[in-house]
Amino acid sequence: MMDTNPCRLASIMRRASAVHHATAVALMIALSCVRSLSAQSISASARCNRAPSTSSRAAPLASDSIPCFADILSTLYGYAVSPDSVYEEAVRQRERIEPLLAEAGRALFGGGLTAKETLRRARTDEKLVMRDADSVLAAYSSRLEQARTSAKSLFKEFPDAPITVRAIPREQAANSAPAAYSRATNASAALLLVNAYQPGGIARMNVAFGTAHEAYPGHHFQRMYSDAHGVDGRYNPDAAAFTEGWGIYAEQLGDESGLYDHALDRIGYLTHLLDVFIALQIEVGMHARGWSETQARDTMMIVAGRAEVQALAYARRHSATPGQLASYGIGYLAITSARERARAQLGDRFDVREFHDVVLRDGSVPLPTMIKHVNAWIAQSRLPSSEP
Numbered sequence: 273m274m275d276t277n278p279c280r281l282a283s284i285m286r287r288a289s290a291v292h293h294a295t296a297v298a299l300m301i302a303l304s305c306v307r308s309l310s311a312q313s314i315s316a317s318a319r320c321n322r323a324p325s326t327s328s329r330a331a332p333l334a335s336d337s338i339p340c341f342a343d344i345l346s347t348l349y350g351y352a353v354s355p356d357s358v359y360e361e362a363v364r365q366r367e368r369i370e371p372l373l374a375e376a377g378r379a380l381f382g383g384g385l386t387a388k389e390t391l392r393r394a395r396t397d398e399k400l401v402m403r404d405a406d407s408v409l410a411a412y413s414s415r416l417e418q419a420r421t422s423a424k425s426l427f428k429e430f431p432d433a434p435i436t437v438r439a440i441p442r443e444q445a446a447n448s449a450p451a452a453y454s455r456a457t458n459a460s461a462a463l464l465l466v467n468a469y470q471p472g473g474i475a476r477m478n479v480a481f482g483t484a485h486e487a488y489p490g491h492h493f494q495r496m497y498s499d500a501h502g503v504d505g506r507y508n509p510d511a512a513a514f515t516e517g518w519g520i521y522a523e524q525l526g527d528e529s530g531l532y533d534h535a536l537d538r539i540g541y542l543t544h545l546l547d548v549f550i551a552l553q554i555e556v557g558m559h560a561r562g563w564s565e566t567q568a569r570d571t572m573m574i575v576a577g578r579a580e581v582q583a584l585a586y587a588r589r590h591s592a593t594p595g596q597l598a599s600y601g602i603g604y605l606a607i608t609s610a611r612e613r614a615r616a617q618l619g620d621r622f623d624v625r626e627f628h629d630v631v632l633r634d635g636s637v638p639l640p641t642m643i644k645h646v647n648a649w650i651a652q653s654r655l656p657s658s659e660p
């Protein structure tokens with residue numbers, strides 16, 4: 273996660289109606305969960321209170337009214353899930369991604385690098401970090417057109433509208449992510465906001481996957497698809513997992529469409545995907561398995577290769593905003609699982625462009641709605657053709 277996360281920190285400075293706004297969305301999820309739990313709060317709390325921790329440094333509960341984390345997870349999924357099953361899936365995903373990242377690291381750097389060594393080097397090697405604003409803006413601008421072009425083969429229609437690369441204001445740089453998306457308003461075209469003044473610079477590996485996530489075929493394109501189908505584009509907090517899941521899935525589409533034409537691009541994509549599932553593991557660890565802040569910090573340092581100060585900051589974010597960072601992995605898994613199910617059931621009839629149309633044409637929807645639409649499409653596609 274997620275200093276490489278394109279939407280998270282920028283969300284602090286933008287209104288949810290204008291910018292993809294992971295923090296605010298997650299808080300809305302939590303709040304809507306509180307409301308929906310009002311009639312069952314006692315049983316819900318009894319079901320998923322965190323186990324008592326023996327550590328004196330355990331993260332405290334924010335208050336007695338903190339929404340039950342199992343219910344936050346179930347709200348994100350759209351059906352009842354156990355935190356333990358989510359935790360186990362997060363670990364499985366990590367174990368799937370780490371060898372791929374290590375392989376990509378060895379391809380670029382040589383030697384016998386591990387996944388952790390690869391991502392640490394890609395984040396800190398001076399040659400792989402941009403420190404002047406003009407270079408950062410130019411890098412994203414260059415990738416924007418490339419991302420648009422490479423995405424076209426993946427969709428049966430390609431609704432589009434201008435999107436402009438612009439620097440996040442210098443005074444907001446320290447608290448902002450590398451990039452964020454701001455939809456068009458009456459005063460401005462859509463924006464790919466870039467943290468050109470971020471202290472410490474921007475790792476080059478962030479650029480390609482960040483452009484896929486925010487612009488094509490990520491948030492901007494999803495927005496254009498909704499508009500083209502007349503869907504209400506107002507932010508739907510119940511669809512946060514879909515929206516951010518599509519953003520992470522868009523990063524995978526960048527890999528599949530050839531956008532990542534340098535080994536460093538692929539390291540960036542895999543690093544962010546690994547971050548997504550480390551975040552999911554830590555979320556469940558802290559809010560359902562009694563992890564202390566220290567355990568979360570250490571996991572960030574050992575598994576994600578973060579510096580101690582940064583790892584502690586993330587641990588505190590996880591503690592304060594349950595469900596926020598979990599939404600990315602949950603949405604990604606729902607979309608990729610639906611695609612694999614469709615491919616398995618349709619065989620030669622499977623067309624990824626049709627799948628994407630089914631997923632996007634109703635706008636941002638709760639995950640069960642997306643799954644229902646995909647299942648109906650699979651069933652319809654399996655019917656004998658009426659054509660002679």
Ligand SMILES: [Zn+2]
Pocket residue numbers: 278279292485491515516519
């Ligand atoms: Zn996003």
